[in-house]
Amino acid sequence: MLRSLALALLALAASAPVTAQDDPPPFPEYPDFRPGAVAAADRDLYSLALLDIFEVAPAASGVPARLEGFYRIGTDYNRLFVRAEGEGLISEAEGEAEVQALYSRLVTEYFEAQAGVRLDTEFGEGGLRARPQLAVGLEGLAPYFFEVEPFLFLSYKGDLSARFEGSYDLLITQRLVLQPEAEVTVALQEVEDWGVGTGLNAVEAGLRLRYEVEREVAPYVGFSVLQRFGGAADFARAEGEPTSEGLFVVGVRLWR
Amino acid sequence: MDRRHFIRNASAFGALAGLSALTPAWARTGLAHGPLRQPGLVPTVKRDGLVEYDITIDRTRLAFGGRTGTAVTMNGTVPGPLLRFTEGDEAVIRVHNRLDEMTSVHWHGLILPNDQDGVPHVNFPGIAARSTFEYRYPIRQFGTYWCHSHSAFQEQLGHYAALVIDPAGPEPYAFDREYVVVLSDWTFEDPHDVLAHLKKRANYYNYQRQTVAGLLLGEGMSLGQRLDWDRMRMDPTDIADITGATYTFLMNGQAPDPGWSGLFRPGERVRLRFVNASALTFYDVRLPGLPMTVVQVNGQHVQPVETDEFRIGIAETYDVVVEPGDRAYTVFAEPMDRSGYARGTLAPRAGMTAPVPERRERPSLTMMDMGMDHGEMGHEGMDMSGAAPGAAAGGMAGMDHGIDHAQTEGMDHSGMTMAAAGGEMAMPGQDRSGLRPPGTLPEVTMHGPDDHGIANAMAPMQTRSRLHEPGVGLGNDGRRVLVYTDLRSLHPEPRRAPDREVELHLTGNMERYMWGIDGKTYTEDPLIPLVYGERLRLTMVNDTMMNHPMHLHGMWMELENGQGDHIPRVHTVVVKPAERLSLLVEVDALGPWAFHCHVLYHMDLGMFRVAMVQRPDDWDAERLAEMYPQGLPPGFGRPDLARG
Ligand SMILES: [Cu+2]
Numbered sequence: 001m002l003r004s005l006a007l008a009l010l011a012l013a014a015s016a017p018v019t020a021q022d023d024p025p026p027f028p029e030y031p032d033f034r035p036g037a038v039a040a041a042d043r044d045l046y047s048l049a050l051l052d053i054f055e056v057a058p059a060a061s062g063v064p065a066r067l068e069g070f071y072r073i074g075t076d077y078n079r080l081f082v083r084a085e086g087e088g089l090i091s092e093a094e095g096e097a098e099v100q101a102l103y104s105r106l107v108t109e110y111f112e113a114q115a116g117v118r119l120d121t122e123f124g125e126g127g128l129r130a131r132p133q134l135a136v137g138l139e140g141l142a143p144y145f146f147e148v149e150p151f152l153f154l155s156y157k158g159d160l161s162a163r164f165e166g167s168y169d170l171l172i173t174q175r176l177v178l179q180p181e182a183e184v185t186v187a188l189q190e191v192e193d194w195g196v197g198t199g200l201n202a203v204e205a206g207l208r209l210r211y212e213v214e215r216e217v218a219p220y221v222g223f224s225v226l227q228r229f230g231g232a233a234d235f236a237r238a239e240g241e242p243t244s245e246g247l248f249v250v251g252v253r254l255w256r
Numbered sequence: 257m258d259r260r261h262f263i264r265n266a267s268a269f270g271a272l273a274g275l276s277a278l279t280p281a282w283a284r285t286g287l288a289h290g291p292l293r294q295p296g297l298v299p300t301v302k303r304d305g306l307v308e309y310d311i312t313i314d315r316t317r318l319a320f321g322g323r324t325g326t327a328v329t330m331n332g333t334v335p336g337p338l339l340r341f342t343e344g345d346e347a348v349i350r351v352h353n354r355l356d357e358m359t360s361v362h363w364h365g366l367i368l369p370n371d372q373d374g375v376p377h378v379n380f381p382g383i384a385a386r387s388t389f390e391y392r393y394p395i396r397q398f399g400t401y402w403c404h405s406h407s408a409f410q411e412q413l414g415h416y417a418a419l420v421i422d423p424a425g426p427e428p429y430a431f432d433r434e435y436v437v438v439l440s441d442w443t444f445e446d447p448h449d450v451l452a453h454l455k456k457r458a459n460y461y462n463y464q465r466q467t468v469a470g471l472l473l474g475e476g477m478s479l480g481q482r483l484d485w486d487r488m489r490m491d492p493t494d495i496a497d498i499t500g501a502t503y504t505f506l507m508n509g510q511a512p513d514p515g516w517s518g519l520f521r522p523g524e525r526v527r528l529r530f531v532n533a534s535a536l537t538f539y540d541v542r543l544p545g546l547p548m549t550v551v552q553v554n555g556q557h558v559q560p561v562e563t564d565e566f567r568i569g570i571a572e573t574y575d576v577v578v579e580p581g582d583r584a585y586t587v588f589a590e591p592m593d594r595s596g597y598a599r600g601t602l603a604p605r606a607g608m609t610a611p612v613p614e615r616r617e618r619p620s621l622t623m624m625d626m627g628m629d630h631g632e633m634g635h636e637g638m639d640m641s642g643a644a645p646g647a648a649a650g651g652m653a654g655m656d657h658g659i660d661h662a663q664t665e666g667m668d669h670s671g672m673t674m675a676a677a678g679g680e681m682a683m684p685g686q687d688r689s690g691l692r693p694p695g696t697l698p699e700v701t702m703h704g705p706d707d708h709g710i711a712n713a714m715a716p717m718q719t720r721s722r723l724h725e726p727g728v729g730l731g732n733d734g735r736r737v738l739v740y741t742d743l744r745s746l747h748p749e750p751r752r753a754p755d756r757e758v759e760l761h762l763t764g765n766m767e768r769y770m771w772g773i774d775g776k777t778y779t780e781d782p783l784i785p786l787v788y789g790e791r792l793r794l795t796m797v798n799d800t801m802m803n804h805p806m807h808l809h810g811m812w813m814e815l816e817n818g819q820g821d822h823i824p825r826v827h828t829v830v831v832k833p834a835e836r837l838s839l840l841v842e843v844d845a846l847g848p849w850a851f852h853c854h855v856l857y858h859m860d861l862g863m864f865r866v867a868m869v870q871r872p873d874d875w876d877a878e879r880l881a882e883m884y885p886q887g888l889p890p891g892f893g894r895p896d897l898a899r900g
Binding site for chain 1: 457463466469486710713768772777779861
């Protein structure tokens, strides 16, 4: 029947369609029929390791150093995030670090919700101490391409705090990028041991100018300012730390 | 460069110089009085219409511009050998896989038995490492086509070749000499790494974004426009995911300098058979100073159209005839994002070159590409449907055919059903499905409430036909540019009215480099169920900002471009951003057929489906009820269609 239809069409026009065979292939048993090993990349795991900040402030006393980065791996919708940041004085071998392990799920076109644990540590002469917290937050791209990261933390003692981070990439040229960045921390309760005051604790802002030699390798120079407020400022003073500081930094941004 | 100098250089480069000769014999620069056609691969056997070829797939070292890499080759070259057939031949092609991995060859655009189509895990298991597979199928068409691997990223690595079928009868257009021109893209990176880069950062290869420097110099968008785009988290410079930052753009396997060249004798009419065998690159093709007459598109004759430039989507083929004067011409193929070029030369004598044109500014998407230009859009939509000359004719043709069909073939079958079906078909466009007449353009349509979820970054407010538009970055420099509405099939053909319409939305989330159809990847939603014998209207709506060259295996698509009974037949069609276009498909080939975007990386990430063609009896009732909540479409009850 099909063949006769094709022949009828051929009679009508010189360039009429040719049709395929009449022999049907066996009907694949759906849903066991699993076509498509050719397009398996939609099931693959993809990862990113980004060391956003890896810098020293050579002009300051004690040579403060700092790093901030994450590793993520997963599918389009579900990922594991491991974040780490730390800062310290190279000369005194003391500092503090924070590590987070988070489950991340894409919840809107541009945002993923993240939840997991955060471990704060402090190291130096007095040895090492730590406190675990629960972390929940969002990460994503706000309108106008602002990267934002609002997070809530609950310590094992029930202390609640929040942190908001935002940054923006401004392209001066195709490879020269100016990155302003800000971080605000607030807390509901005072936690003297960890230098946390009630209310607004600190505002930190940075401005880094990087040159992307490769996409993955971008040395930078920048300026970073910190201002502590209220109780947090008092605790810092008591520890002999500055309540406000401005640092000239040099570093490199790396990822793969 | 004289010969001695060349030899000295070659020995200086040692092995490297030898490596660059991956150019197949057919694509090497011809002699002044060389053959009128490029030499095809010599068949292993050729007699009584039986044409047998042997093709070996292997890894071969190659070099461009001082860099070396490893290609996956057919018979050791990039592109592979030129395969020639004559309409009516029986093709036997033995593919010897010397790789340590699976391979496959898909015959792009050929109508053939399902198990010869060559898509692993769809039509056959694939060609296992170090094994041989024999393809055998009748050649029942003519024209310019190509073949390529459908396994992993082998296509990006050089596994493709041109395929030319001469018609059994005479050609409708005169020409004296012909050249096959295969355009492609090459990267020295592992394609898996390329994809990993895009997954980490979707604009990894875009070095043409708007900068502060550009903004201050007044290049591209104004600040206001820029803010509009930024608010939506969209980048209008996102034209090509992968660019000249990593790609070498190839013409017949050769990098632009010095590039491929083809010779002609002054006064000859030269037919150029362009094949876009790229993994990701759309090319804009022109020969400055030489108008082209387009005579074939996707292997199908079209009424000749003269143009200065055409855009060739990935996997498309365009045949043009040119009449060069006694001078050299540059064959210039610019990728859509202008991040480089592929180049060749057409010249009356060896060694002659023509100036390489300046690269044009990289284009920018417009709000129209987002389906957001409200006012104007309604007008154009109106104009288009009003101006569509084929609308009425197409309707009539469909009607005629419907009646013919009922009378000649339907009568001896079940009278009841046929009467109903005949009645149906006598009024195309007004059947119970309420579909518009065949061959006509879709109307401007507001996007439905389904935004396809988070795998789709943004649904356009409204979608409409853009077949009359040349596409982003074209049509504003005074040149004639071919558009899809220019294409008219050579012979009129009555077009049966569609029985049903399937609407598919092409979706994506650029920020995360996710691609799919209706917001789902292939794994999430593998099948498009089709019924053997039905006449399908396949409507595609592009909800993304990228162009997608969509390709259906095994069956022709008739592009409803408003040309009524002259609408062209295609195997691949480029769907522009925010575009709604429709195709008619005679569902006449049983089995699972691949349907996908021919951007290799989009396909692999999920812009892929299997069009599963079964007889209605073979679909279970539950599935049918799901497919047809409003009841079965006409044709379903027809025993002739049901039993083939
Ligand atoms: Cu695509």
